[in-house]
Amino acid sequence: SAKTLEQIKEEGKLVVGTSADYPPFEWVILDENGDSKIVGIDVDIAQLIADEIGVELVMEDMPFDSLIPSVISGRIDMTIAGMTYTEERAKQIDFSEQYHQSVSNFVVLAGEEGKYTKVEDFDGLKIGVQKGTVQEQMVTENLPNAEVVSMQKTGLLIEALKTNKVDAIFIDDIVTIEFVAVNEGQIAVVADVVFENPEQGKAVALAKDNKELLELVNKVVLEAVESGKITEFIEANVSLQASSN
Ligand code: ARG
Incomplete structure (x- = not known):
């Protein structure tokens, strides 16, 4: 104990x-x-x-x-x-x-970030999240038609996105900034598309x-x-x- x-x-x-x-x-x-x-x-x-x-x-x-x-x-x-x-x-x-x-942000392949203007645009897509996180819960509860793909480590989510295994991933904003910097030109944050209920x-x-x-x-x-x-x-x-x- x-x-x-x-x-x-x-x-x-x-x-x-x-x-x-x-x-x-x-x-x-x-x-x-x-x-x-x-x-x-x-x-x-x-x-x-x-x-x-x-x-x-x-x-x-x-x-x-x-x-x-x-x-x-x-x-x-x-x-x-x-x-x-x-x-x-x-x-x-x-x-x-x-x-x-902080709030959570969606990250997609670079060049696709302009396709999304509201959270509902992600409903029906494959969304990667870390297992056991609030992000997993938010996507599951708010996007009933999304296919939620849960993974244990965030690095696996980035790989899944880059290899087209998921359409988007959903993580804390300050963390997305870091991952986008490391993968510059490959992945991008969907700006200003956040869930209404504050975290x-x-x-x-x-x-x-x-x-x-x-x-x-x-x-x-x-x-x-x-x-x-x-x-x-x-x-x-x-x-x-x-x-x-
Ligand atoms: N803020 C989110 C949560 O509490 C995600 C935290 C993930 N932390 C980590 N070290 N991977 O569910």
Whole structure:
């Protein structure tokens, strides 16, 4: 079961789970020694939390749809994965204060972005989404005639789009910017075509009724938002991503 703040201190490490396929929130780079390393906005936030607790940070990569079960079982102490607050998820886990707001965008093959002017234009098409995400839920609920193709890692979605296995993919806007930059001239964002109901923001998620730990996380997150640190993390990771392509 989930560790308390006291137990995390005793262990001397904070284990944070993520799905490292989502730049600039989290992705994998090779460090100077050729070892792979998870970096991103969420890793920077995780480091602030580990520092506040006074323990070492250990990041664990897994498929996005394994994160909530892993929080519940206590395999990880929390997840920071660009995870959007939803009421449904909040029945299973606790969310911290939110640290980032965004909407989701459709991405299509370059040159086709002008064909779409409203979300309904995607109904009846094959839409790729990451398994277990709000994007999967939004497409399933709002586009009854779409064929929803769910995949575990975002990189697979990009490949599926580029090889014509799906007509469009649907992911968080700030993440689409990163993927379009890497695949310039091949894929493009469909601008201004968004669902009406506003999405909630992203937050850290941890096991229910872990009061002391949640209070500490909230303190760190609020301070990072108010001091402008989050904005700095976003800028730094967007440029890191641009330079690591
Ligand atoms: N914001 C979306 C959600 O919460 C997608 C998050 C995907 N995160 C990731 N690290 N792949 O469902």
